[in-house]
Amino acid sequence: MTDEISPIAYLRQLSISNRSDPKLFVHSLSIDDITVIGRDPRCQIVVDPVLFGSVSRRHAEVRPSEQNEPNERPSWWICDLNSSNGTYLNGKRLRGCQILRSGDRISLGNDGPEYIFEYLEDFNQRVAAVTERGEEIPQIPQIRESVTLTQLFPIVSTGRDLTSKAFLVPGIITIIFVVSLFVAVGQPSLFNRLLAGYIALVGLYFVYRLCGKRKPWWILASAAMGTYFLLRSPVLLLFAEFFRSVLPGQLTVPGELINPLTLFVRMFFGAGLMEELLKVIPLAVLFLIGRFLPAPWNDRVGIWEPLDGILLGAASAVGFTLVETLGQYVPGMIQSTSLLLGDGGWDQLRGLQVLIPRVLGSISGHMAYSGYFGYFIGLAVLKPRQSGLILLIGYFTASALHALWNVMGSVSEILLALVGMLSYAFLAAAILKARTLSPTRSQNFATRLKS
Numbered sequence: 001m002t003d004e005i006s007p008i009a010y011l012r013q014l015s016i017s018n019r020s021d022p023k024l025f026v027h028s029l030s031i032d033d034i035t036v037i038g039r040d041p042r043c044q045i046v047v048d049p050v051l052f053g054s055v056s057r058r059h060a061e062v063r064p065s066e067q068n069e070p071n072e073r074p075s076w077w078i079c080d081l082n083s084s085n086g087t088y089l090n091g092k093r094l095r096g097c098q099i100l101r102s103g104d105r106i107s108l109g110n111d112g113p114e115y116i117f118e119y120l121e122d123f124n125q126r127v128a129a130v131t132e133r134g135e136e137i138p139q140i141p142q143i144r145e146s147v148t149l150t151q152l153f154p155i156v157s158t159g160r161d162l163t164s165k166a167f168l169v170p171g172i173i174t175i176i177f178v179v180s181l182f183v184a185v186g187q188p189s190l191f192n193r194l195l196a197g198y199i200a201l202v203g204l205y206f207v208y209r210l211c212g213k214r215k216p217w218w219i220l221a222s223a224a225m226g227t228y229f230l231l232r233s234p235v236l237l238l239f240a241e242f243f244r245s246v247l248p249g250q251l252t253v254p255g256e257l258i259n260p261l262t263l264f265v266r267m268f269f270g271a272g273l274m275e276e277l278l279k280v281i282p283l284a285v286l287f288l289i290g291r292f293l294p295a296p297w298n299d300r301v302g303i304w305e306p307l308d309g310i311l312l313g314a315a316s317a318v319g320f321t322l323v324e325t326l327g328q329y330v331p332g333m334i335q336s337t338s339l340l341l342g343d344g345g346w347d348q349l350r351g352l353q354v355l356i357p358r359v360l361g362s363i364s365g366h367m368a369y370s371g372y373f374g375y376f377i378g379l380a381v382l383k384p385r386q387s388g389l390i391l392l393i394g395y396f397t398a399s400a401l402h403a404l405w406n407v408m409g410s411v412s413e414i415l416l417a418l419v420g421m422l423s424y425a426f427l428a429a430a431i432l433k434a435r436t437l438s439p440t441r442s443q444n445f446a447t448r449l450k451s
Contacts, residue, residue: 008074011035011045011062011106011115027115031074035062037108037115038081047113054109056083062117065099073119076100085109170205174198188348192355196326199359200318203367207314210431212446213307213438216300219286220315226282227319231327236278243274260407267406272369272399279316279370283377286312306378306434310427313374317366324366325358364420365405368427373398375430382437401426 013025027045029035037045040057047055058081065075079097080087087094088107106115177198184191204220230236243249249270252258258266283303290302303309330351376394380387401423408416435444 009076009117009119011117014114014116029062029064029076031064033064036081037061047108052108052112054085055112056081056085059083059108059112060087060094060106062100063097073121076117078104078106078117083108085112173201188351192330192352193326195352196322196355196359199356200322200362203360203363204314204318206363207367207371207427207431208311210428210446211307211311212435212444213311213440214445215308215311219301220311223282223286223312223315224319224322226285227279227316228323230278230281231320231323235281239274239278244270247273249274260411263410264403264407267403268399271406272402273395275320275366276369276373276395276398276402279313279320279366280373280377282316283309283312283374287377287381303374303378303381305382305438305440306375306430307438309374309376309378309381310371310431310434311374313370313372313377314367317362317370320370321359321362321366325355329358330355361420364424364427368423369398369402371427372401372423372430375434378434379437397426 008031009029011027011029013027027035030044033044035045036043036058037047038057038059039047039049039052039055043058047059049055060081060083061079063077063079065077076099077097078087078089078094078100080094086109088109089098090105091107100117102117102119104117106117107113177194180194181191184194208215208220244251247269249266249268251270252263252266286301287303290298290304292298293301298304303312333351333354373394376390376397379394380390383390401419405416405419405423408419435441435446438444
């Protein structure tokens with residue numbers, strides 16, 4: 001559909017195929033409303049994202065001036081909207097806003113589309129001058145609004161943006177899990193494992209997006225599986241013997257009356273120090289392997305900065321959470337409910353009710369503690385002269401948060417929630433600091449300038 005309007009003022013966009021081509025794309029300017037230029041389909045002037053990927057979603061705007069004098073023609077301001085690649089007016093980068101003059105050239109970035117601002121009366125004067133000289137009269141500017149192929153079939157133009165910006169892979173994984181859950185209905189054990197695995201992956205992906213550093217999925221999976229097999233090996237028994245028998249980390253006996261301070265000491269040794277050290281063993285192995293690999297494999301596998309430590313620590317926590325939840329808490333709840341109520345299906349429901357908050361809460365639980373400790377491991381790599389002190393502070397802080405969570409669980413749900421918020425705040429603060437310390441900050445997809 002084509003509609004023709006004669007504007008008071010307009011932006012002439014130079015031809016895309018050939019900038020010397022006299023064919024022009026003309027956009028009229030409103031005397032009442034702001035005209036936004038960018039890739040966002042909601043902009044008044046929409047830029048093709050395939051041809052001009054460097055243009056921001058909301059790159060610049062042309063706003064009518066509110067200070068027009070009587071009997072004077074309307075005027076407009078051109079304003080940059082904090083675009084990633086800048087707006088240029090007559091070849092100079094625009095800072096803030098500037099009034100437009102007839103004939104001004106506007107460029108979006110260094111290689112983006114170009115527009116010329118003109119009044120219709122100026123165009124008419126040029127037509128009169130050309131007529132007097134007997135030359136060919138230029139075509140009168142018109143607004144052309146047509147539907148493009150990429151607008152009718154968006155999938156044609158998105159290309160790689162589907163995977164990089166539209167979360168295509170997470171969406172496909174979610175669909176696979178949904179179908180698998182339907183297939184697993186009636187099989188409680190399989191259903192619980194699938195659901196726990198999906199929730200844990202969501203939590204890890206959340207941490208991954210916050211960190212903004214690319215780490216191969218198979219390395220993250222290796223950290224998780226390393227912790228999983230450690231908990232299934234005799235190593236767990238050796239750790240339990242040392243931390244819970246030699247050190248004061250004894251487990252509480254059901255019905256035992258114990259004050260919170262004593263409980264905290266026990267949890268600090270028997271849960272915090274023991275479990276955080278267990279979860280860090282896969283990180284130590286990957287760190288050593290990375291030291292002997294050539295580039296670029298050493299960066300992909302090893303720990304070279306705090307972001308590496310956070311990602312691998314959170315992945316290790318996924319393996320621990322799944323083993324602890326599916327191997328201890330869910331079976332324990334099912335068994336206790338079955339003894340109390342008999343086999344009426346309620347036992348499986350209670351087990352599912354335990355599973356969801358246990359795994360979902362790992363973002364403020366095991367992932368928070370291990371990710372926070374991982375930050376200090378990466379920091380020790382960056383600061384090798386103070387590595388001993390850095391590691392001790394990280395180890396004891398993560399263990400203290402871990403112990404505090406376990407203690408508050410037997411005191412108050414409100415206090416438990418506050419400790420969970422505190423643990424997540426520690427993790428989030430570590431991620432933000434790690435991003436500023438990262439040697440590869442310019443490549444970080446979480447800290448780069450958003451378009």
